[in-house]
Amino acid sequence: MEGFAAIYIFMLAAFTGYEVISRVPVILHTPLMSGSNFVHGVVLVGAMVVLGHADPEDPVQLAIGFVAVFLGAANAAGGYVVTERMLAMFKGGNKKEGGA
Amino acid sequence: MLNWFIQASYFVVAVVFILGLKAMSSPVTARKGIIWAGWAMVAATLVTLQTPGMQNYGLMIVAIVTGGAVAWWSGKSVKMTDMPQMVAIYNGMGGGAAAAIAALEFARGEVHGTVAATLAVLGALIGSVAFSGSCIAFAKLQGIMKNAFRLPAQNQVNIGLAALAVLLGLGIIASDSPASVLVVLFFIVSLALGVVLTSPIGGADMPVVISLLNAFTGLAVGFEGFVLGNPALIVAGIVVGASGTLLTQLMAKAMNRPITNVIFTPITGAAAGGGGEEIEGTMKEFSALDAASVMRYASKVIIVPGYGMAVAGAQHKVWEMAQLLEEGGVEVVFAIHPVAGRMPGHMNVLLAEAGVPYDKIFDLEEINADFAQADVALVIGANDVVNPVARTDKSSPIYGMPILNVDMAQNVIVVKRGKGAGYSGIENALFYKDNCRMLYGSAQQAIGEVIAHVKALEV
Numbered sequence: 035m036e037g038f039a040a041i042y043i044f045m046l047a048a049f050t051g052y053e054v055i056s057r058v059p060v061i062l063h064t065p066l067m068s069g070s071n072f073v074h075g076v077v078l079v080g081a082m083v084v085l086g087h088a089d090p091e092d093p094v095q096l097a098i099g100f101v102a103v104f105l106g107a108a109n110a111a112g113g114y115v116v117t118e119r120m121l122a123m124f125k126g127g128n129k130k131e132g133g134a
Numbered sequence: 135m136l137n138w139f140i141q142a143s144y145f146v147v148a149v150v151f152i153l154g155l156k157a158m159s160s161p162v163t164a165r166k167g168i169i170w171a172g173w174a175m176v177a178a179t180l181v182t183l184q185t186p187g188m189q190n191y192g193l194m195i196v197a198i199v200t201g202g203a204v205a206w207w208s209g210k211s212v213k214m215t216d217m218p219q220m221v222a223i224y225n226g227m228g229g230g231a232a233a234a235i236a237a238l239e240f241a242r243g244e245v246h247g248t249v250a251a252t253l254a255v256l257g258a259l260i261g262s263v264a265f266s267g268s269c270i271a272f273a274k275l276q277g278i279m280k281n282a283f284r285l286p287a288q289n290q291v292n293i294g295l296a297a298l299a300v301l302l303g304l305g306i307i308a309s310d311s312p313a314s315v316l317v318v319l320f321f322i323v324s325l326a327l328g329v330v331l332t333s334p335i336g337g338a339d340m341p342v343v344i345s346l347l348n349a350f351t352g353l354a355v356g357f358e359g360f361v362l363g364n365p366a367l368i369v370a371g372i373v374v375g376a377s378g379t380l381l382t383q384l385m386a387k388a389m390n391r392p393i394t395n396v397i398f399t400p401i402t403g404a405a406a407g408g409g410g411e412e413i414e415g416t417m418k419e420f421s422a423l424d425a426a427s428v429m430r431y432a433s434k435v436i437i438v439p440g441y442g443m444a445v446a447g448a449q450h451k452v453w454e455m456a457q458l459l460e461e462g463g464v465e466v467v468f469a470i471h472p473v474a475g476r477m478p479g480h481m482n483v484l485l486a487e488a489g490v491p492y493d494k495i496f497d498l499e500e501i502n503a504d505f506a507q508a509d510v511a512l513v514i515g516a517n518d519v520v521n522p523v524a525r526t527d528k529s530s531p532i533y534g535m536p537i538l539n540v541d542m543a544q545n546v547i548v549v550k551r552g553k554g555a556g557y558s559g560i561e562n563a564l565f566y567k568d569n570c571r572m573l574y575g576s577a578q579q580a581i582g583e584v585i586a587h588v589k590a591l592e593v
Binding site: 037040043044047048049050051052054055056057058059060061062063064065066067068069070071072073074075076077078079080081082083084085086087088089090092094095096098099100101102103104105106107108109110111112113114115116117118119120121122123124 | 144147154156159160161164165169175179182185188189191193194196197199200201203204205208212214218220221223224225227228230234237238241242244249344348351352355359362364365368369370371372373378380472475477478479480483487492
């Protein structure tokens, strides 16, 4: 990727992250931390790409690739489940909509 | 055409991730946000399987299924009180994945050019630190690793290891196809750095550390995204890196502990022991019956829950007691310190689990002035966040940390298992104050007895 385009993306993404988070109330900080933890689970996609291009004859490459995909999948799945469970507990304040 | 479709999908996925995080600014939309993001993640995974020229599908599917299943099951079965260490360990896995991506790129000899090599090395370094650091954080919170572990020349070792990692990294960047010994050594030093950085950090600072490591993983993912030319990784990683940094700052501010202090001068039992004023007075014991009657005939009770309540699983009992008191005409509210629990907002999650409506829950700034008008402040398993030495004793390691002013209430009742000091190891001056009474016992049992007495008083 072009060097300067990369810096622009970096900067814009950083501002976006800052702006998105600065409006989150304290009561949601734990789910938010966990939720952002889930979002970087997208590392799974990168891990799949590198494993997919590893040399099938080279056990070292395959092992590292396997570890990368395994860890990435665990990050994504675990991050999602934990965040969803925590947020499910906040539905109490939303009775009008839920009806239950 | 296929490539165009994959890139377009990644773009949509990145946008959904950002919207999903944005939805977390309100409890009403938060859950929907994470569910969208979940579907986006599934889509990203499926699209990636279509990438042209990929092989090793069997191994890949096995890794996804086993990694995903283990994490899914552990995430479903973990108790709410143990949530912080789960967040820490999943985060560490993300950092480990980013580091492993870099390792594989080096092994394949696919990293060319100074810029790509620098980014790969940076991602690998930060990812490795996040991985081993998170493992230590997990071990501490889980109780596997009991004590803070401090080397004789801790800061020098930190700096030395960091410098060594940077040097090895520079070596990798300088050579177009680095020797595998160099790469392996680089990863070992980076992993050791994570261990050495986090092992001296005490429990009280853990929330800040988990958040910082989360930001680290985000950055590592972003850097590896640049190396792979994958915009989904870049955007998601950097957004998390920036938001995690902000969150870390907010938390450090809430504890009045600059991040550099958290890392370089951790609060430990030993540090707390030296210096400090002698505390005068004695601890006065209170019975559950006395506590029940004081609260039953009060007009305003402020409950300050802490981690002690959470580990005892007493939040349901506490809410039952609060409802009982309210039926008797007592105004009951909850006051939460920003770092109560093991992560900021952790206590809110636990109270939400018990069904406490959030209009009864107040932040430090919202409620601190009200303690002076409260008849009773009931402290359950909280310690450092109510310690008045933070206001008075300049030599105390927690001096300057904003605390809940429970000592201003007419009566203070502290539910505590024993006479020991809190998690940070600092003696609490509150317990010796004239208006303070101690109700010994686990939160579960003590509040249970109070409930029984309150019920008896109704007759």
